[in-house]
Amino acid sequence: MLPSRFDYVAAHSIEEALAAKAQGDEDTRFLAGGQSLLPMMKLRLAVPSKLIDINRIDGLGGVERRNGHLRIGAAARHADVAASDAAFGAVAAAAPWISDPLVRNLGTLCGSVAHCDPEGDWNSVLLATGADVVARGPGGERSIPIAEFVQDMFANSLASDEMVTEVRVPVPSGRSGGSYVKLERKIGDYATVAVAGHLELGDDGRIAAAGLALTSVAPINLKVAEAEALLVGNQPGPELFAEAAELAAAAADPRDDVRGTARWKRQVVRTFTGRALAAAADQALKG
C-alpha cells in the first residue's frame, strides 16, 4: 500500500499547469482531489512519474449559474456541489450519493468526469442533462459534449496537453426535473446500479426533452437514447415510464459479479428507471 517514487509540482495557474504537462512525459498526471488517483497509486495500479497538483490554482473552483448554464469548476469538490444552491435536478440529486463525506470533501466532479470510470456517478448525470466539458490546452479552450468526451472505460477525449477547467450543465428555461436513483452496497461504495433521469416539460405538459443514463451496467456510462426518444412528445405517466424502463433494461449490459447477477441488475435498472423518471416528472410538475 505504498506508492512508488514520483515527482510532484504544485501549479499556481492554468498556464503553469499546462506548461508542466507539456514538459512532462506520458506518465505525468494532473492531481485534483486524488480520490481515484491516490488509491490506484497505493495499489501500484497507477505509477505516475509526476503529479501536477491543480488544487492551488485561483479561480478553478466554484459552482455557479453563468450564461444559462451551471458552471462547475475543476477544483469544485463533490461537497461543494452538494452544498450549492445553484445546483439543480439530477446534479443536485446525485451529489449526496457520491461516496461518503470524506471522499466528497476532497474529490472533484471534474476529476471524476476526466477519470471516466463507468462506475462513477457524474458522467451519467452529465449524459442525462446534456452537459459540456470545457478543456484548455496550449491552443486555447474548447467545449466538448459529454457524449464525445467519454470515449471508453478510463479513457476520455482530451489531448495529452489539455486539462479540464470546468463542466457546463445547461439550465432548462421551462419546467424541468431531475433525479438520481442509486443502489450501493454500503455508504461509500460505487453504484451497483444507478439511473440518472432528466425531464423538461413543454407548455402543453408533454415531455419536451428527456435524458436517461445508467451507471455501472455497461463498459461506459450508458445514455439510453431509445428511451429518451420514446419519452419526448408524450405525456409523462406510469405506463410511459414503464415502457422506457423496459428499453433501459434492454439497453443495459450488466455482468455477473460480486455485486449480483446480471439478470437481477437488469431488474434493478428496470425498477430504478421507473422510479427515476417518476421522481423527475414529479419535480418538474411541482417546480
Next chain:
Amino acid sequence: MTAHTTTPPEIGGIGHSLKRVEDARLIEGQGNFLDDISLPGMLYMALVRSPVAHARINGIDIEAAMAVDGVLAVVTGELMAAHNLAWMPTLSGDTQAVLATDKVRYQGQEVAAVIATDPYIAADGAELVDVDYDVLPAVVTPQQSLDPDTVVIRDEKEGQTDNLAYEWECGDDAATAEAFARADRVVSIQTHYPRSHPAPLETCGIVADVNPVTGQATIYMTSQAPHAHRTLFAMVAGLPEQNIRIISPDIGGGFGNKVPIYPGYVVATAASLVIGKPVKWVETRTGNLISTGFGRDYHMSGELALTDEGRILGLRVDVLSDQGAFYSDAQPSRYRAGLFHVVTGSYDFPAAHITCRGAFTNKAPGGVAYRCSFRITEASYLIERLVQTAAYELGIDPADLRFRNFIQPEQFPYETPTGFVYDSGDYPTALRKALDAVGYEQLREEQAEARAQGRLIGIGIAHFTEAVGAGPAHTYDIAGLKMIDSAELRVHPTGKAILKLGVKTQGQGHETTFAQIVAEQLGIPAYDIKVEHGDTDHTPYGLGTYASRSTPVGGAATAVVARKLADKARHIAAHLLEAAVEDIEMAAGKLHVKGSPDQAVTIQDVALAAYTNLPEGMEYGLEDVTYYNPPNLTFPYGSYIVVVEVDPDTGVWKVERMVALDDCGVRINPMIVEGQIHGGLTEGFAMSSMQWITFDEDGNCIGSNFMDYLVPTAWETPRFELLETVVPSPHHPIGAKGVGESATVGSPAAYVNAVVDALAHLGVRNIDMPVLPDRVWEAIDSAAS
C-alpha cells in the same frame, strides 16, 4: 437499566458503568500501537506474496531487488530452510509454509521477504523479486477438493494422498437413527456459512529486536495471546524462553485474527536474529485480508426429527469445512471442529449425531474463532435456521416451536446429547421478554396486512446458547498448554494497587472491568487500580484473550486473588482492631468489628499496615497470584428478534427493529457490556448482509481491500434495542459468563430468519449469507415462477 451494585460509585465495583480508563489515551492519540514503535537502527520488511492460487515455483530471481539502493537482504524459503524454518507447526497439528519452497498453495501466500532501510524501499524491492511460477489448476471448493480426481494440494505431506484435512464425529449415531425412525416429520436445511474475515482496523505486525550479544529477543507483536506465543516461539525457533519477551502493545482490534502466529512474524524475527538489528513488519491491508486467519467457511446440512406436535426428537448434522491450504484452525479444544457440537442449541432433546470433514483448498489457511468460541457461530446459526424452517414446515409459529422445546430452568445443570453441561439459564423468560418488547403478536398481524398489500415484512428470531470461557484443563489446551489463566494483585502501602493479567485486551476494556472486579472484593476504588497486561516479562502466564475467556477465566482468577488478599486484610484488620478474625466484616472498603461499625479501619489503613504493622509471624506485603482452572465452560444465551422490510422489486432489505436480549450472567460494567453487544450485533449484521470473502474459479480472492470487503459503518448499521436478564453462572466466582462474542454468534440467524420469514409464504426456506439483494430477488422470482 439499573444494575445491582454493592459498592458506592466512588469505589465502582460490580454493576457500575464506569467510563473506560483506556479511552482517554486512545481518543487523544496517546495510545501506543505496534506501528508507533520505532527503535534505533530499525529495518523494515516487506513480503512478496503469490499472485496465483496454485503453482509450482521454478525459481526466484532476487538480483534486481538486491540491486535497489537500501535493500539489505532478500529472504526466500530456501534460506529459511537452511535454518530449518521454512515450515512451522500450526495450532491444529498440521504444518504451514513460512516462505514457500516447493509450491504456492493460495493467492497471497508468502514467498519472499525484502529487508530494507525504509518501508518504501522495501516495497520497491518486493516488486522486483522475480518468481517463476508453473501455474497449476486451482481447487476452490471443498466439494471439488474431495473429488478423487482432483490434484493433491498437500503433496509435500507424507502419507497425504487426497485433500482430506480431517474427519471427526460426535454424538450417538444409533440413538439418533432411532430418533429419526420414530419421527413424524424430518426437516432439513443445507446452508453455507461463508468465509468471513475479522478485518481488525489495525493489521498484524511485529518489531523483532534480537540483541546479537545477549541473545535477548524483545518482540513487539500484535498478539492476543502473548504468553502462549512466547512459549511457541521458544518451541519452534529453539530460543531459550527466558530470553524471549513478548510485548503486545495497544491493539487495534483482534477478533481472533491475532491469535495465530503468522509467517511474517517468524521471518522478521529470523531476520533480526541474523542481521542483529530490529526489524519491523507491518502487514498491508490486502496482506491481512487475503492471507491471515479467516473465520467460518462451513458447508452444513442439518436435519431435525420432529413429532407432529413440534417436539424435537433428534438432530443430525454433516459439515464440510473449507480449511484452505493448511489446517491451521486456531482453536483451544481437543475436538477437531472446536465447540461445534454445541449445535443442539437451547433445546431439550435426547439424540444428536455430528459428522465433520475438513478439506484442503487453494485458499488462505487459518480458521480462527472470529469473535466467537471456535465454530460456535456456525453451530448456533445452523440450529436456529433449522428450527425456523421446522416451524414453517409444521405450521407452528417459530416462537411457539421454541417454547415447546426449550430446556426448562429447573433442568440446569443440563447435559446435552453431545456432552456439554450447561451451567444455568431461563430461556422461556428471556424469549417472552424479547417478544413482548418487540410486540410480537401485533407484528404478526401487521405482517399479514402488509402481505395483503404486496409488502414484505419479516420477523426473525434467534435464541442462541453459547459455550465460552475455554476452559477446564481436562479438555482444553493449545499445543498442550492448558487453558488456565492468571491474575497477580499487588496492593501498595498507600492503598493503591496494580493488577497483572495473563489475558490481553484488544479493545474490550479490561483495564476498567478487571479493576472493578478487584474494587468489588477489596473496596479499593477501581480508578486506584492499574491493570497491566500484554508484557510477558511483567505479567503472570496466561493463554490470552479470545473465546470470550477473559472474564470467565482471567476474571475468575482476579476475583479469587482479590479474595485471598481480602482474607489477609481481615487478619490485619483484626490485629489493628484487636478483635478476632471471625468478627471482622468487610464492605465497601471498610473493615469493622461485627456489631460495632464504628470500630473500623479502611482497606487503605490495612494496606499501610501490611508494610508497617503486622501481627506476629505474618509475612509482610499485600500481594498474591492465582492461576484459575475453570471447572466448566460458561453458557451465555440470548433472544434476538429482527424485523425487516424487503423491497419486492429489487430484493433490498432494511432492518426496521432489532431487539436483543442478552443473559451473560452478572454484568460487571453494564456500559462496556452493552458496547460489546453493539459491536457483535454490528458484525452479525455485517456477515448476514455484506461481509464475505469469496474467490473466482482461479482462486483469486475477492475481498482483498475495503472496497471489495464490505465492513458496515455507523451509517448502515441498524438501531439496536437492548434488554437483559441475569441468571448468574453458578460456578464462576462472581457469576459472570462473558459477553464479548454473544451477539456475533447469535445475531446472524436472526437477521437471516427475518428475511426468510418475509418470503416464507412464497415457499422460500433458505437464502445463504450474505443475504445480498440479488439473492433475495432471485428467491422471490423463482418462487413466483
